[in-house]
Structures are given as C-alpha cells and as structure tokens.
Amino acid sequence: MNQAIQSEQPWALLAARPGDVNGLPESERDALIITAILVDGRWITLSRYGDDTWQLDGFPTNVPAGTRRLYFSTVPPVFQTVMKAVLYRYLRRGRSGTGRPKGSMLRAFFNCVMPFLRYLESLNIDRLGAITPMICATYVAVCKAHRRERKPKTPLTQAALSGRLQAVETLYELSQYTDDPISQHPWSDTSAFTISGLNGSGSYRVQGSKTPLIPDDVFCTLFERAHERVERGHQLLDLRDGLVPLEHDRRVRCFTTIVKRKNGYLERNGWVGGLRTFNKALNHLRTACYIVLASTSGCRHHELANLQIGAHHHSRDDQGDVYHWMRSKSSKTDAGIHSWMIPEVGVRTLRLMERWSAPLQAVIGAEIEHRRRNNPQDPQIAEAQKHRHVLFLGLDPKEGNQVRTLSTISLGPGLKSFAKDCGLDWNLASHQFRRKFANYAAHSRFGDLRYLKEHYAHWSLDMTLLYAMDDSWGQQLDLELYDDIQAELEHIKIGVVDKWLGGKPLAGGYGSALTHWQREPQNLLIFKDRTSMLKSIAESTAIRSNGHAWCTADNNGCIGNTLEPSRCGGCNNAVIGDSHTGLYLRLYDDLKGLLDCKDIGDGGRLRVERDLKRCRDVLAQLGIDPEAAST
16 A cells, blocks of 8 residues: 655654554554555555555665565464464564564564464464463474474474464564463463573574684685686676677667677677576676675675665775775664775775676666656656665566565575585575684684685774774774674684593693693593583683794794794793694604704704704604604
8 A cells, every 4th residue: 555645744744653552442453554655755565464565664775575474364263363463562662671673573473473383373273362372382392302394303493483373472462462361371381582592501502603614625616716707807797898889779679680790799709609698697696796705794695785885985094005995784683884994806896896786786777767757656667766866776577577685595596606616515694704714814823824815904903993993984883793702712712622531642831730630630620511621721712823833922922923934832821732743843854854964063053953943842742753754
C-alpha cells in the first residue's frame, strides 16, 4: 500500500504511533504505518499494519528485496493476528533492556519462530495462552532431534538451536502486550543459551571463530590470480567500451546480428572465446576486485557492498608517510561511516571498480528518471537512489533483472567459480577474508615473513593508539577489526604454547624453564584442564617470533633479536623448538665453513668458535648431534 503521508511534519504520524495495538479499534489498528520512505522530499507509505506483507527497513543495501519483507500469509492462520501484534510491539519497543531492533533482527525472529508456530499447529493448539512449559520442553526435544534437509543426518548447530529457542523466549515476552499472552516462561530455571550449550565452555568466545581459515597456499593462489586480473583490468574494460557502439547502433535491431558483430569485434582485437567467455571475464574481474579489497582491508561483505564513488582518501603523518584509506558505511554498529587502511593496490582496485560499475550506474540513473516520469511518488525511486553510486553492482533476476548492489547470495557463486577456475578445491565464502586478514595481521605482529607483510605490519596492534589519536580519521576506524586481530593473536599464541608443552625438547632459557616446570605435578594441578593452562600461559606471556627463536621479553631491547642471533640460545627469554632446528643446523654448517677462511683474523675466529658453541649447545638441548646431522 503506497501513498503519500499527508503531514506538515513528516515524522508526526510515525512518532505518534502507539507502542502496541492492545485495545485499538480494528480500523485504526490496520491503518498504522509500519514503514515509510522519503521520495524526493515527500514521505511515501510502504506498508501498513493491515497489509499481508510488511516491507522492513534498516537493512544494508546488499540484502535482496525479498529478504526485507515479512509474509504473514506463511504464518499458520490461527496465529496470524497475534503475530502481527507481537511483531508490531517488537518493531516499536524492542525487547526489555534493548533498543529497537534492526530489520535483520525482525526478520531473524520471524524465521526462527515459524518452526515453533508450526509445531503448535501440529498439536492443534490455536492460541498462545495454551502454551505450557511442558509443551516448550517437548519442543526443545524436537529441535534437538531435528535433522536438516540440506545436510542429511546432521542436527541443528548450536547457533541454530539457540536461535529457535531464543525466538520462543522473545515470543513469550512480547506476547504479554497482546490479548493472547503466554502465561508462563518457557523454561524459568534456565535459558536458550544454556540449553543450546552456548554458556560456559561452549560460549562463542571460548570456542573461537566458526569461520574456516583459508589455508596460505589457497589464499596466495587466489590473491595472485585476482591481482593479475586487476592489473590487466583496464585492457578488458577497453574492449568492453568498444562494444558499446555496436549495441546502440540504431541501424541494427536484430539481436543475433548484434551478437555476431560483437563476436567479430572481440576476435579482431585478439579475444579468444567469444562474447560468452568475455562476459564471464567481466564478472570475474568484479570478483577479483572484491578479493583484493577484502584481502587487504578486512572489511565485511556489506561494507564492501556499500563502497561508492570517491571512497578513497589519504592522509600524511609527521614523517611525510602517506596512508591510503577506504571509506564506507557499516551496518554492524550505529557508528555508520568507517575507514579502513588499504595499500596502493587497493587504491588501483577502487579506481578500476569505479570504471567497471559506470555502465550499470547509468542504468540505475535511467531507471530513476523513467520512474519519475511514470509516478513521482514511486517508492522504488528512493530505493534505486541508494544504489546509484555503488561500485559492486549486479543484476537481480528475482526483481526483473534490476541493477542493484551485489548481494551475498549473488557474490557466493562468483567466488566459488573464481576459486574453481584457479584449480582450487576450497569452499570459498565472503566472510572468510576478514578472518584471513586478521590472521595475517596477527602473524605480522610475530615477525613472520608473510604475503603482503609490509601492509599488514601497519596493522600492528601497537599502532591502535596512534590511529585513534588521528583527529580526522581516528573516530572513523573499524575498531572491531582490531578485536578480530586480537582474537587471532590469542589463538596463535595458544597454538604456540601448545607446541611448547607438547613434550618435545626445548632450548633457550625460557624453554628449559618450561620443561622443568612441567615436571612438577603441583604446577599442573592449579589448572582445571589443559585448555585453561594453555590460555593462562599465553595470556600472561609476551610472545613474538624473531625467526630463530620465540622471544618472551616484553621490550625490543635485546640484541639477540637483531645483532647477535646466536645469543638467544642462552637467553632467559628465549624458547627454541624443533621448528628452528633446520635454521641452527644450517647456521652451524655455515660457521664451520668460516673456520677455513684465512683472512678473518684471531678476533673473527674467536667469534666463529663462540657462535659454533652456542649453536652446538642449542642443538644438543634439542637432542640433535650437529656433526651426525651434517653428515
């Protein structure tokens, strides 16, 4: 139901809406505005309470139109009236102790409560007031016994189970503001989180990230291929622009003839494979740009999807160093605009995407003008304007091939196709790039020589304060990304400590101390399990890699990290394990070769012999005879 809101103050009718519909006459209730949109300065109603379909707002632009609607026709008929009352209350007031929910939360509640309503329908229960704790308990058992259709014989995940049970808790609370309230709490002595196993040791924080970490070899192949396409991208777009006059030649109207002429043009310009493979290459170029930006910024998908023309900015520090920034809107928090540091390749990629998206942006511009001519109050005008200057665009087949922001659903097949063309057997998804970025940034903290290390080094956690002090950019940084990097850092540290305590020999002063410490049973009894022991040691120990040892010193003043690497063998802050064995064996062999040099002098020979002894001692602590290993 689309119509103009007649009001001198556009928000007057919206702000005056009651918090719930209890006691309202049906005609007044059904006329309540659910959502409205501003179209060229005039407020237009999108949906009212009495509509069978509610259009929601508050979604990122990359969410498909169908996902932004609530279809009450799918609700069991006996619960349609009360569910409207429940969702209206949720929309207007939220739950106790929380703010008003975003559209995605409303949609998630709607989806998660539907299985419960269907379960009630199967029991011939026709009102919420008939629900008892026993019915809720049997529903929990049904959910735990449920097996998913898409993945045969697999139960609901803990998160999915928790979502369903939280929906029941939400329904209980919100039903109190309807004329059909649930009389008792579904499970008064526990919670959905506890029932689902997500409290205590099962919590998300303890369990760690559920997002799989892209292996280094897979990521490097992906990034290398994507980077190659980006670097050749302007050549591909030159060909694309050359096809435009052929498509708009008014002398030729036959589609087959146009395709034939385009194929001829591509062949004359050295393109092999025809128009179909060319269009696929254009889509792969968009995917390649996405991979480069996601890999070098740490952005979420909707943040990349919100990128618009002019997203690049730069700043300069007191030393004259230039930092490049990419600005976009984030829906994760209420802060809105955020900025992410990107390397120069990210800047080139943004420029390329500005050119790639220009024809599709023009299509949206034409759509807006067409709608204005037909109906100046068409709400789709405002919707199209949200996408007018977006970089990552695509066609929405479910909405008549409208040009809109690329959704996660549309991006997914493109990523999988790109990975397959790279010869990779990895189930690639957009959310994996953020974790990979955080993982590389955390490894950069350890000093590992990693791909793109120079860029990731800028994300060292020590620089957080520096960026926050920047008046022009500090208030716009994605601070949650630092939390993700910190989580990866903690995960890596726990893995390092786990190897230290794995029973293999350790060298270095701190390594020897750890070995002796483990031999005392009373030291281990203070921890309830191995996991808590690893976490405690990792959190209380400064750990970084210098390439030839793990250094636990809490400052950078040790010359063993720079001038005299061999000194780490006897340092009380060093841990040397089997991963360093090859390095010390090669160093030992190189030093032996130096003894044969005639021109190093007595001082040089004494230093070589000293370092040889240090290497020999380290290898001996690791249980290796350097002479036997060398032969």
